[in-house]
Amino acid sequence: MSTSTLNETSIGRDIRLSGVTKAFADLQVLKDITLDVADGEVVVLIGASGSGKSTLLRIMSGLETASSGEVVVGGVPMHEPKRAREIRGHVGMVFQQFNLFPHLDALGNVTLALRKVYKMSAQDARKKGLEVLARVGMDDRAHHYPSQLSGGQQQRVAIARALAVDPRIIFFDEATSALDPELVGEVTNVMRGLADDGMTMVVVTHEMGFARRTADRVVFMADGVIAEQGSPEEIFGNPQHPKTIQFLSKVTDH
Amino acid sequence: MNFSLILQSLPFLWSGFLLTLGLSAVSILGSTVLGLIVAALRTSRIPLIPGLARAYVEIFRGSPIPITLLFVYFGAALYLGYSVNLFIAAAVGLSVYHSAFVAEIIRSGIEAVPAGQHEAAQILGLKPLQTFSWVVLPQTVKIALPPLVGQYISLIKDTSIASIIGLVELMKVGQSIVDRTSDPVSIYLIVAVFYFAICYPPSVWVTRRQRKALAQ
Amino acid sequence: MWIEYQWRTVLAYLPDYLHAATLALRITVVGFLLAFALAMIAAMARNSSVRILQILAACYVEAIRNTPVLLQIFIVYFALPSFGIRLSAVTAGTIALGINVGAYLTEVIRAGISSVGDGQLEAAQILGLSKAHIFVYIVAPQALRNVFPALVNNLVQVLLGTSLLSTIAVPEITGVATVINARTLLFVQVFGIAVALYLVLSYGLSAIAALIGRLAFRAPATARARKRSSALNLIGVRP
Numbered sequence: 001m002s003t004s005t006l007n008e009t010s011i012g013r014d015i016r017l018s019g020v021t022k023a024f025a026d027l028q029v030l031k032d033i034t035l036d037v038a039d040g041e042v043v044v045l046i047g048a049s050g051s052g053k054s055t056l057l058r059i060m061s062g063l064e065t066a067s068s069g070e071v072v073v074g075g076v077p078m079h080e081p082k083r084a085r086e087i088r089g090h091v092g093m094v095f096q097q098f099n100l101f102p103h104l105d106a107l108g109n110v111t112l113a114l115r116k117v118y119k120m121s122a123q124d125a126r127k128k129g130l131e132v133l134a135r136v137g138m139d140d141r142a143h144h145y146p147s148q149l150s151g152g153q154q155q156r157v158a159i160a161r162a163l164a165v166d167p168r169i170i171f172f173d174e175a176t177s178a179l180d181p182e183l184v185g186e187v188t189n190v191m192r193g194l195a196d197d198g199m200t201m202v203v204v205t206h207e208m209g210f211a212r213r214t215a216d217r218v219v220f221m222a223d224g225v226i227a228e229q230g231s232p233e234e235i236f237g238n239p240q241h242p243k244t245i246q247f248l249s250k251v252t253d254h
Numbered sequence: 255m256n257f258s259l260i261l262q263s264l265p266f267l268w269s270g271f272l273l274t275l276g277l278s279a280v281s282i283l284g285s286t287v288l289g290l291i292v293a294a295l296r297t298s299r300i301p302l303i304p305g306l307a308r309a310y311v312e313i314f315r316g317s318p319i320p321i322t323l324l325f326v327y328f329g330a331a332l333y334l335g336y337s338v339n340l341f342i343a344a345a346v347g348l349s350v351y352h353s354a355f356v357a358e359i360i361r362s363g364i365e366a367v368p369a370g371q372h373e374a375a376q377i378l379g380l381k382p383l384q385t386f387s388w389v390v391l392p393q394t395v396k397i398a399l400p401p402l403v404g405q406y407i408s409l410i411k412d413t414s415i416a417s418i419i420g421l422v423e424l425m426k427v428g429q430s431i432v433d434r435t436s437d438p439v440s441i442y443l444i445v446a447v448f449y450f451a452i453c454y455p456p457s458v459w460v461t462r463r464q465r466k467a468l469a470q
Numbered sequence: 471m472w473i474e475y476q477w478r479t480v481l482a483y484l485p486d487y488l489h490a491a492t493l494a495l496r497i498t499v500v501g502f503l504l505a506f507a508l509a510m511i512a513a514m515a516r517n518s519s520v521r522i523l524q525i526l527a528a529c530y531v532e533a534i535r536n537t538p539v540l541l542q543i544f545i546v547y548f549a550l551p552s553f554g555i556r557l558s559a560v561t562a563g564t565i566a567l568g569i570n571v572g573a574y575l576t577e578v579i580r581a582g583i584s585s586v587g588d589g590q591l592e593a594a595q596i597l598g599l600s601k602a603h604i605f606v607y608i609v610a611p612q613a614l615r616n617v618f619p620a621l622v623n624n625l626v627q628v629l630l631g632t633s634l635l636s637t638i639a640v641p642e643i644t645g646v647a648t649v650i651n652a653r654t655l656l657f658v659q660v661f662g663i664a665v666a667l668y669l670v671l672s673y674g675l676s677a678i679a680a681l682i683g684r685l686a687f688r689a690p691a692t693a694r695a696r697k698r699s700s701a702l703n704l705i706g707v708r709p
């Protein structure tokens with residue numbers, strides 16, 4: 001990682017899932033997921049809507065709790081209710097709807113956690129904020145408000161906001177799905193840069209091009225289970241599972 | 255809590271309550287009719303009329319009810335001599351005051367009907383009056399009914415203000431009993447229960463309808 | 471000539487009107503602050519997970535909103551002494567109005583709080599911000615901005631409510647007008663000036679509030695708002 005770490009905690013950069021299930025009322029969304037993500041690995045989850053990939057991501061980031069199974073993120077046993085909060089502020093999440101704070105400008109969005117959680121001085125926070133905005137190419141718009149930015153620009157600010165707290169892992173929940181096609185590239189380029197810098201990333205996406213070029217491992221999910229996983233070459237070049245083949249043919253057909 | 259006093263007062267409170275209900279009903283009718291007229295005036299093409307209607311609305315929205323009631327009362331007293339019918343004065347005052355709010359609610363309701371409706375009606379060959387009666391008005395009523403009922407609930411509560419010109423509705427009855435017996439706690443509590451009984455059920459309906467409208 | 475005499479007679483009482491207006495304004499401001507404080511507490515109680523608090527807050531709101539404010543004023547002024555609480559007319563009136571508008575403000579604040587998207591709360595949570603941080607720095611600023619017009623509306627409601635305090639002998643505008651009317655019998659002028667005063671005060675309050683709103687909420691709210699102000703710029707009106 002090129003930036004200095006804010007917090008010398010013992011939280012790691014890997015994820016271990018074992019036998020994870022999740023049910024909402026009567027609906028079984030995840031059925032027995034076992035998955036490991038190594039330090040610095042970029043894992044991309046693909047699959048149809050309803051396959052459970054977003055739910056899995058949200059369980060890993062702590063926004064949902066698994067119904068059963070073990071979820072260990074960076075060494076923190078998330079399935080133990082009292083300990084789930086420990087990863088807050090140490091992992092990052094980028095949302096489909098950006099979820100920027102509209103009443104703060106870009107710099108404000110990025111430095112809020114720095115100032116309030118890490119108690120950085122205004123000066124230090126500003127410095128780090130500008131650093132991180134520069135990393136995503138938005139330092140010249142530090143004082144623009146979300147409503148003054150395009151979708152792609154907003155999402156890059158959202159990535160900068162996640163980066164500012166030196167996360168161990170960053171989760172991307174369909175980060176480009178709400179963007180106009182011509183804006184997708186600027187965001188995936190930033191994500192690629194993060195991957196090259198060695199960030200552990202778990203990405204849910206429909207952008208097969210991104211998966212092909214940037215993923216270390218592609219995981220295809222269907223009906224709440226992992227149907228197939230492997231390197232991008234294996235999955236896109238030589239898919240084995242019938243559902244994978246079906247999904248990929250539908251995706252590349254248009 | 256003096257229960258025997260409450261029991262003794264009930265007949266008087268009940269007649270005051272009936273007067274309150276009567277005043278409410280008449281004023282609701284009056285304010286709705288007036289409100290419809292004012293709302294129509296606001297959309298008129300005759301110059302100056304919309305402006306006057308707007309001024310009407312703004313004046314009542316920016317002033318308190320007692321002033322309106324006192325105006326009506328003294329005006330009537332001056333021109334009709336001192337045999338003013340308090341009920342009529344209160345009804346007129348309340349109707350006029352609340353008509354301003356009703357007008358605004360109806361106007362918003364009319365404007366909330368999507369422009370596409372007018373266009374569709376036009377293409378189908380409907381004339382303006384027909385469009386208004388069969389397309390706009392039904393949808394206006396649906397949109398405007400919850401806020402209208404809310405306004406009527408306010409009106410029912412505002413009938414209590416008629417007590418300041420001496421009308422012996424529920425509030426005034428309560429006051430007189432308290433003056434005589436010096437037990438404000440028991441009496442005002444019962445008066446509160448009366449008002450709550452007529453206002454709460456409609457307000458529950460309004461809240462439910464508004465929640466449904468938001469969910470869409 | 472006669473009309474001119476009438477107006478001059480009543481206008482001679484202008485100092486009394488202005489004193490009354492000042493009192494009305496003071497009651498309005500204090501009453502509204504009380505209402506706001508009560509509303510914050512009630513809104514949080516309503517949104518809390520403690521059932522008793524939820525029920526208490528709901529009872530407060532429903533009881534107040536379904537009974538006349540005049541009755542509430544009388545209860546505070548006439549009934550509380552039975553419990554040993556004897557208040558001056560002005561204090562009682564201010565408190566009653568505060569309690570009354572507080573119930574309406576509770577719903578306004580609740581609406582404001584729920585208008586802040588869940589997604590932002592999730593983003594803030596992941597960033598490690600505590601619940602208190604989230605409320606103070608994310609929810610409150612946006613909630614206040616979103617419901618600001620409703621807040622101003624309720625402020626005006628307090629002002630109009632002061633008129634009812636004439637029934638408990640508070641020398642505010644309506645009370646003073648009633649006295650002047652008893653003396654001069656020139657009800658058109660007397661109450662006409664009173665109405666004018668209320669209009670000036672209510673519009674004045676709205677205007678000041680709008681100014682405060684514009685200063686406090688400097689972030690451009692939506693792209694639409696942005697386009698509107700550049701259009702205004704074009705025709706020479708400052709946004």
